[in-house]
Amino acid sequence: MSSKLKIALATVNQTPLDWKGNLQNITNSIEEAKSRSVDLLCFPELAITGYGSEDLFLSYWYPQKALAQLKQIIPLCENITIAVGLPIRSNEVVYNCVAVIENRELKGIVAKQFMAIDGVHYEFRWFTPWKANEITTIDVDGVDIPLGDLIFEKNGLRYGFEICEDAWRGDLRPGYRLRDRKVDLIFNPSASHFAMGKSKTREELVCYSSKELKATYFYVNLLGNESGKMIFDGETLIAKSGQLIYKNRLLSFENYQISIFDYNHQKSNYPEIKSYHNKNQEFVQAASLALFDYLRKSRSSGFVLSLSGGADSSSIAILVAEMVKRGIAELGTEAFLEKLNLKTEGFSDDPSKDIMSQILTTAYQGTENSSNETFQSARSLAESIGATFYNWEIGTEVKSYSEKIEKALGRKLTWEKDDLALQNIQARSRSPIIWMLANIKNALLLTTSNRSEGDVGYATMDGDTSGSISPIAGVDKAFILQWLQWAESELGHAGLRFVNSLQPSAELRPLDNHQTDEDDLMPYGTILEIEKLAIKDKRSPIDIYLNLKDELDISDDLLKVYIKKFFRLWARNQWKRERIAPSFHLDEFSVDPRTWYRFPILSGGFEEELAELDSH
Structure with a gap:
């Protein structure tokens, strides 16, 4: 028997309910693989439906339609074996499965044994985990098809599957039983969300698995911004004997990618791959692809952005520019626009x-408290990337609102008594007109809030939080500030020179106040350190104080002030986080209550926990 196989891994950019488009991506992948004499082709987890189908998985008809799609794929598989992911409903429950088709025959269906239930994942809501070693059958058009914990054979090589989360369960993972069953190859079809730094973690897992499980390990992930929030990087990895021997190019703008590998079981000296990881590069690749997919899948005509000249709105403008640059470089101008x-x-x-002027429309909306520096920053950046740029004053709108309230109250508004209201009305006055522009252009309004502002509610609801999509709500302000410096030097965006020379400011108080964000809050680096411990690691205020007191170069008393301020603002502003526009998941954690961290809108606000700080 031969111990050779030409193996292909296909990553696909799918969309829930786009049955025709999803099937076309799978069909095109199969045809390309067959044209290149591939023996075995593996698709990612839930490739037929898309991973982000949410509660559609709970309906009776949705898994049935997925099965109907599988039946259309079976006739295409002449002289090839393919593995493709889909939901399977059996005995009134739904399983997350991989179907194996060989030479136009459905050979068996493997079911996922462990559900991802942390962070952005809620798989137990939709799927039932399969029990190890169990096998049953399911009727497919009158034929009993094996379903469960299966292994297969081709060209004398035995192979099995760990489906995404299965591989992350330590000693419980199915791979150990596959090792005991003497498989030669293990495939991991995944729907693993993007996060900066995660690719390196996956590489370590795949390499470890190949050595520990004594099998060549194949990993393939979904691709693109599938359904709005989670991004999939389309990563394809192969490891043997603890060494990485294949890795593809991530975050492609293509509908699908095929990676082909000539596997020889007797060969032991495959060259090892050295990979490169840079979080700044990963961020711009992921966010620009996410914007591209969100734009085309929402059937919108472009983006509108209130460009203040500050760091947040400027970073989003650069991400759109990178979307255009990268999309054209990969697809070509005509295909990109099509x-x-x-x-x-x-x-x-x-x-x-030219495309940027069509896709991105920006506006600087000044008040009497806006500086000439931020205006010049916004205008020069827009000109440098080719975005359409408008400039108007909203002073008359602010004055009109203020005068109406003054008349109703029977007194003048003053900065001494009405500071917050006078700041917020400026931010809110910008919202109606920028929304109007977005509506006229059938465009997505881009929200400029970042994660650090989400932590402490340093954003005006229905003001700078207004928008269709919030591209940077998943990353902290400290990261944005250093990324802009990197983008100016490494990506060649000279228009960021003015932005990078400014100190972040809301510019909502009179100019002689010299307002800065960090004076209003605390240093952004301090917010990040408290946030990581409080939100990511879920530590108490006293634990955070004990962890940071010797790490940060600030006094113990000031650290206590900052910790108290963080937690009080966090608890007070959960209602804002509930209303922030949909955001991309880009980092290892987020504060989005719909995808990562849930917190009560009403609470006691950590008063007892914060009081403990005074005793230390």
Whole structure:
């Protein structure tokens, strides 16, 4: 018997309920694999439906339709074996499965044994875990098909599956039983969400697995911003004997990617792959692809952005510019525009700026408290990337609102008595007109809030939080500030020079107040350190104080002030986090209550816990 296989791993950019498009991506992948004489082709987890189908998985009809799609795939599999993920409903419950088809015959269906239930994952809501070693059958068009904990054989090589979370369960993982059953190959079809730094962790898992389980290990992930929030990087990895021997290019703008590997069981000297990881690079790749997919899947015509000249809105403008630059470089101008359903003619020799003027519309909305520096920053950045730029004053709107309230109250509003209201009305006055512009252009309004502001509620609800999508709500302000410096030098965005010279400020108080964000709050680096312990690690206030008192170069008393301020603002502003526009999951944790961290809107606000700090 032969011990060789030409193996392909196909990552696909799927969309829930886009049955035709999803099937086309799978069909195209199969045809390409067959044209290149592939023996075995593996798709990611839930490739037929998309992972982000949410409560559709609970309906009776949805898994049935997925099975109907599988039946359309079976006839395409002549002289090839494919493994493809889908939900299977059996005995009134739903399993997360991988179907194996060989030479136009459904050979068996493997069911996932462990559900992902942490962070962004809620799989126990939809799926039932399969029990180890159990096998039953399911009727598919009158034929009893094996379902459960299965292994398969091709060309004398035995292979099995760990489906995503299965591989992360330590001593309980199915891979150990696969090792005992003497499999040669283990496939891991996954829907593993993107997070900065996660690729390195996956590489370590895949390499460890290949050595520990004594099998060549194949990993394939979904691709793209599938359904709005989670991003999949389309990663494909192969490891043997503890060494990484294949890795693909991540975060592609293509509908699908095929990675082909000539596997020889007798060969032991595959060259080891050295990979490179840079969080700044990962961020721009993931966020730009996420914006591209969100734009085309929402069938919108472009983006509108209130460009203040500050760090947050500027970072989003650069991400849109990178979306255009990277999309054109990978797809070509015509294909890039066709995927966005935009016109494909009338561009100059440098089409990126022409496209930017069509895709991104920006506006600087000044008040009497806005500085000339931020105006120059916004204008120069917009010009440098080719975005359409408007500039108008909202002073008359602010004055009109203020005068109406003054008349009703029978007194003048003053900064001494009405500071917060006078700040917020400026931010809120910007919202109606920028929304109007977005509606006129059939565009997505981009929200500029970052994660650090979400922590402490340093954002005006229905003001700077207004928008369709919040691209940077998943990352902290300290990261944004250093990323902008990196983007200026490493990505060549010279238009960021003014932005990077400014100190972050809301510019809502009179200019002679010299307002800065960090004076209003605390240093952004301190927010990040408290946030990581409080939200990511779920530590108490006293634990955070004891952890940070010797690490941060500030007095113990000031550290206590900052910790108290963080927790009080956190508890007070949960209602804002509930209303922030949908955001991309980009980091190892987030504060989005719909995808990562749930917290009560009403609470006692940590008063007893914060009182403990005074005794230390």
